Amino acid sequence: MAGDIPRTQPPPPDPDPGGHHPHLLFWRWRRNPLRRRTDRLHAWVVLGLLLAVPAAATAAMFAAGDAAHRHYRGAAEHEARTRDHRTAILVHDAPRHPEPGSDEAKKTRYPVEVRFTGPGGETRTGKTDVEPGLPADSTVLVWVDSTGEITEPPLTAEQIRSRTMGWAILAFLGVVLMGMAAHGITGLVLHRRNLAQWDAAWAAAAARWSRLP
Numbered sequence: 001m002a003g004d005i006p007r008t009q010p011p012p013p014d015p016d017p018g019g020h021h022p023h024l025l026f027w028r029w030r031r032n033p034l035r036r037r038t039d040r041l042h043a044w045v046v047l048g049l050l051l052a053v054p055a056a057a058t059a060a061m062f063a064a065g066d067a068a069h070r071h072y073r074g075a076a077e078h079e080a081r082t083r084d085h086r087t088a089i090l091v092h093d094a095p096r097h098p099e100p101g102s103d104e105a106k107k108t109r110y111p112v113e114v115r116f117t118g119p120g121g122e123t124r125t126g127k128t129d130v131e132p133g134l135p136a137d138s139t140v141l142v143w144v145d146s147t148g149e150i151t152e153p154p155l156t157a158e159q160i161r162s163r164t165m166g167w168a169i170l171a172f173l174g175v176v177l178m179g180m181a182a183h184g185i186t187g188l189v190l191h192r193r194n195l196a197q198w199d200a201a202w203a204a205a206a207a208r209w210s211r212l213p
Helices: 037-082 103-107 157-210
Strands: 084-090 110-117 123-130 139-144
Touching (some): 037 157, 084 123, 110 139
Antiparallel strands (some): 084 139, 110 123
């Protein structure tokens, strides 16, 4: 009917939403009558991200790795200066493993109270992990900090390297994820803009349609 305004229709779908078809992979860069300004803008955004994200991620990885390495190396040096390896004596028998001599028993450690000499020469007690089945009065070695508390040994070179790699990988992935988020947000904004422009164009066409005899 001449006076009826047709219902708005959605814009045409993205020719290559997944970017996998070899013939449509670069469709936004080729001239064609259906290409919109937003398509060109999206293409430039994608190109910019493809160039910027790898470089930024690599720079962030090296920067984070260098900062982490300096931090943990300084922490290890401080721990080496302030922690002592001291002899301690078991106050009680260590629990026995249910499977003595097994591979699991060789790796298992139980927390047992021990007695040791503090930094000031005083006798102190604390808990440390020992092998199963050690009898009372057995001698073990413990690490003691400057306050006289039993603590962990200073960081090793392997631990420093592992933690440094961890922070470097996190920095790299963080930049990559931010680039993916920027791509997704840009695509969403441009898609909504396309919908708004389509609605406006359809409303104008519908108005002309309604004036037809």
